[in-house]
Amino acid sequence: MATTTSIRTFLGNRLWTAPCSRLVQQHSNILSGQPVGQRLLFSTTSQVAYAKPASKKGGAVPVEPKALLGRPSNNLKIGILGVPNIGKSTFFNALTNSSVPAENFPFCTIDPSEARVVVPDDRITWLTAHYKPQKVTPAFLTVIDIAGLVRGASKGEGLGNAFLSHVRSVDALFHLCRGFEDPGVTHVDGSVDAVRDLETIHDELLLSDMDTLSKVHQDYEKVAQRLGAGKTGNAVEKKKRDDFPTISKLLAWVEEGKDVRTGDWTNEEIEVINQQYLLTAKPMIYLVNISEQDYLDLAKQPHPVIKRIQDWIDIHHPGDLLIPFSGSFENQLSLFEDAPEEKDMVLEDASKQAGVKITSALPEIVVRGREALNLQQFFTAGPGEVRSWTTRTKALAPQAAGVIHTDFERGFIMAEVMKMDDLKELGSEVEVKAAGKYYSKGKDYQVEDGDVIFFKFNVTNKKK
Numbered sequence: 313m314a315t316t317t318s319i320r321t322f323l324g325n326r327l328w329t330a331p332c333s334r335l336v337q338q339h340s341n342i343l344s345g346q347p348v349g350q351r352l353l354f355s356t357t358s359q360v361a362y363a364k365p366a367s368k369k370g371g372a373v374p375v376e377p378k379a380l381l382g383r384p385s386n387n388l389k390i391g392i393l394g395v396p397n398i399g400k401s402t403f404f405n406a407l408t409n410s411s412v413p414a415e416n417f418p419f420c421t422i423d424p425s426e427a428r429v430v431v432p433d434d435r436i437t438w439l440t441a442h443y444k445p446q447k448v449t450p451a452f453l454t455v456i457d458i459a460g461l462v463r464g465a466s467k468g469e470g471l472g473n474a475f476l477s478h479v480r481s482v483d484a485l486f487h488l489c490r491g492f493e494d495p496g497v498t499h500v501d502g503s504v505d506a507v508r509d510l511e512t513i514h515d516e517l518l519l520s521d522m523d524t525l526s527k528v529h530q531d532y533e534k535v536a537q538r539l540g541a542g543k544t545g546n547a548v549e550k551k552k553r554d555d556f557p558t559i560s561k562l563l564a565w566v567e568e569g570k571d572v573r574t575g576d577w578t579n580e581e582i583e584v585i586n587q588q589y590l591l592t593a594k595p596m597i598y599l600v601n602i603s604e605q606d607y608l609d610l611a612k613q614p615h616p617v618i619k620r621i622q623d624w625i626d627i628h629h630p631g632d633l634l635i636p637f638s639g640s641f642e643n644q645l646s647l648f649e650d651a652p653e654e655k656d657m658v659l660e661d662a663s664k665q666a667g668v669k670i671t672s673a674l675p676e677i678v679v680r681g682r683e684a685l686n687l688q689q690f691f692t693a694g695p696g697e698v699r700s701w702t703t704r705t706k707a708l709a710p711q712a713a714g715v716i717h718t719d720f721e722r723g724f725i726m727a728e729v730m731k732m733d734d735l736k737e738l739g740s741e742v743e744v745k746a747a748g749k750y751y752s753k754g755k756d757y758q759v760e761d762g763d764v765i766f767f768k769f770n771v772t773n774k775k776k
């Protein structure tokens with residue numbers, strides 16, 4: 313895997329900070345190529361099935377899937393967040409091969425830029441080599457470069473509410489931190505201090521959520537009191553009354569300084585949370601931008617800023633993921649995007665200098681970004697096209713069919729499913745069938761990441 317070394321390099325430096333088995337488990341999963349359990353990374357956004365209490369009749373225990381925080385869409389976006397002038401646009405350009413302005417002054421970015429980046433996926437590569445299709449369509453991650461945020465934004469400082477509305481419009485966040493020293497690059501607060509910057513951003517997001525929730529709380533409280541006093545209300549008012557306890561709980565939570573995404577909410581509460589577009593409910597991945605030399609030295613010596621940030625995350629937001637990278641190194645590599653041999657030479661030189669194999673951190677960042685959005689891939693494959701399709705985690709088979717075409721969902725009959733591992737191991741569809749591993753699945757089947765699916769459908773029934 314192209315990213316293995318950079319992950320190992322990074323892990324080599326994180327093991328010394330690992331305070332608990334969580335990190336060790338996270339690491340071993342990454343190293344063994346297993347998908348990292350979402351529960352480890354983002355506890356409240358995970359899709360973990362839980363058991364309802366046994367029914368009184370003693371029947372089978374029904375299992376209800378846990379709802380996800382966030383918009384119920386397959387078209388989700390991740391935003392790049394951070395204080396001004398720390399390399400967000402530089403990172404965006406390297407990641408998406410774009411050329412948005414990235415100059416040495418705060419608020420260089422005002423209007424957000426959007427770009428799509430291909431999600432690296434060995435499975436698409438395998439399917440393409442196997443089926444030799446006429447067309448290949450990979451999955452994409454949509455990334456938004458947003459303006460820098462300063463302390464006081466929630467009260468209108470800097471770009472204030474305009475900035476916060478940009479944050480509100482994305483579904484997950486790459487929280488970029490400046491870990492490089494460069495006297496030539498000015499800092500809005502006069503000095504480089506990544507943990508102070510982290511706190512600035514977190515405080516502003518929390519203050520914004522507090523503000524949103526206080527207003528909603530006031531409104532719902534009035535309605536709840538009115539309806540509680542025996543007055544009849546319309547459907548909207550009844551909903552406000554019913555949601556009022558959850559809003560009170562949420563307000564108390566953020567007033568304690570806790571991000572909404574760190575709570576263990578019920579499905580009913582998650583439904584209420586999702587209507588409020590809260591900023592601290594969004595999954596967050598911390599990206600620490602260090603100098604090129606520090607990036608090359610990561611395997612040899614722990615980086616003090618990364619250690620400080622990791623300690624801060626472990627205390628304040630345990631489970632959130634940190635990935636170090638070097639903006640200037642990635643920027644140089646991106647110049648060779650159309651010259652892969654020269655890019656390999658740059659990486660070889662860097663590896664010689666570092667004494668370990670060096671790779672770009674970007675593939676890992678893209679893959680983790682997709683995971684943070686609770687998105688997964690399934691594949692359709694044949695000589696015409698190999699294509700990666702996107703659903704939210706554990707979508708049901710008809711919903712997955714609906715991503716291809718609404719008719720497929722409407723007339724869904726069954727999904728014929730091969731597991732990617734079986735296909736790779738046995739070598740062909742025929743062998744998978746012969747081994748009894750070609751499964752027919754009905755409408756209750758939860759699609760898994762990496763399924764190769766052939767849908768059967770019938771659209772003679774009229775659209776409802």
Ligand SMILES: Nc1nc2c(ncn2[C@@H]2O[C@H](COP(=O)(O)OP(=O)(O)OP(=O)(O)O)[C@@H](O)[C@H]2O)c(=O)[nH]1
Nearest residue numbers: 396397398399400401402414419420421460639640
């Ligand atoms: N030394 C060094 N300079 C960098 C790095 N990344 C960005 N810069 C410089 O920092 C300055 C600001 O970079 P931008 O990418 O515009 O920063 P930004 O966070 O998007 O800034 P705003 O849009 O103003 O919030 C530019 O002069 C970049 O060349 C880096 O990794 N190392």
Ligand SMILES: [Mg+2]
Nearest residue numbers: 400401420421
């Ligand atoms: Mg910018």
